[in-house]
Amino acid sequence: MSEAARSLEEVGVNRCFGGWHRRYRHRSASLSCDMVFAVYLPPQAERRPVPALYWLSGLTCSDENFMQKAGALRLAAELGIALVVPDTSPRGVEVPGDPDGAWDFGHGAGFYLNATREPWARHYRMHDYVVHELPQLVEASLPIDACRAISGHSMGGHGALVCALRNPGRYRSLSAFAPICHPLACPWGEKAFTHYLGADRAAWMEWDACELIAMASERLPLLVDQGTADDFLATQLRPEALRQACAVARHPLTLRLQTGYDHSYYFIASFIDDHLRHHAAALLA
């Protein structure tokens, strides 16, 4: 067993679709706390390393929401793609949370960035965790190779966009469900960025998908699904800002407005197979 594998404590295991859903706890160097993440290893991983889709979840979620509710494991098993699902923030009693106990900041709301302001900067480094530490760990300890795709929902859709746009060459494909497209101009983003990055909005631009698309050196085709009955559509998510940014930058975007769908996992489940096939086309090419 490798040193990386020894650093993983298995905290759950379920056989599923001929493969394995596994949850691990480990000490995260990036986040200076213990973290739990989940992987789904398809049956093909018994014979060889497989490519992986990294899924970033939304506000209040843990690793469990996507694995339990998205219905993604069936097709992942068929395609031979691993799923890697981190938590949504650093956790633990030593990690500061929202001063008012709100659910849209702090625990469960790391926004997949590297905080620069205290008291957040010590722990809230989810970008480093998701982009570097977690892949390094799973690729060293599990039958998962370095062919990576990334997707996510809401805050995690923002995270997926930003992780890929900031790290050209690191992901082979990219998609999002109902992403927070323009966090520097919506209430959730403004609250989080003010705390994590400070009041100077110039520092916010490098964590905003619409700003990053303008200067992207890589043009990964972007698949985005957005429900039209999503309560957060106009105020928080702002897909039209993403559409405009992509149009100006000539960034390839397929933005699908799904009539009548909301912000829930019932929406995600309805279209996850399309996203898995989008990623499979890049990962298995």
Added chain:
Amino acid sequence: MSEAARSLEEVGVNRCFGGWHRRYRHRSASLSCDMVFAVYLPPQAERRPVPALYWLSGLTCSDENFMQKAGALRLAAELGIALVVPDTSPRGVEVPGDPDGAWDFGHGAGFYLNATREPWARHYRMHDYVVHELPQLVEASLPIDACRAISGHSMGGHGALVCALRNPGRYRSLSAFAPICHPLACPWGEKAFTHYLGADRAAWMEWDACELIAMASERLPLLVDQGTADDFLATQLRPEALRQACAVARHPLTLRLQTGYDHSYYFIASFIDDHLRHHAAALLA
């Protein structure tokens, strides 16, 4: 709108796979309390009434576990089958629960029978609710017809077997995941039956699938999946008792022991499509 439809208060709605997941609250006459149940209406229900699979959940569950975690809605939408998912017991402050606050009796643990002993007999009449009141309600108020199938998990697997075996002609097909096959001879069943039915074991036989199979007048082919890594297999579920009862009675049984699978919804999700196709063959014939 019919009187039945007026009695339903919609408490949730999500578009899913082109159809609708809906949750309703209503006053139950059988249970003398307010109840919440969920339905999934496939796209075909916009044009005509569709047949329904009734799903009975296990201990501690509500209507939500199956809808969120089983991954059943995708194929139900394709096949044109509605899903009707009741809660697992009467609920509310006026409904007595386990005297010791345990999770295996009382709230969330109605065992799909009609209790005869006080203080349970007034509310705990889940058999009447599931077999009569709920179908009558949904068939009068929603685009759901009287072609019914039934399935369930664990305590709900027991419920599905007993509901079908006690009511020949009422269901066109029957299946179960990890059912409590012989409740009169396992700790969960003994505890529940002692409270709900009293100490006289003769009264227990009419709520035990293995006993009912011996005298069944209808021979619905039975599909049962059971994980071999299920922690409750030997002590609570006892599929070999069901196998023996079916062998003696020459009742058609397909009992599949699924290697390495546990008692969770990861197990159910892995095989739910087979069950949906089993029911579709009977419902859509």
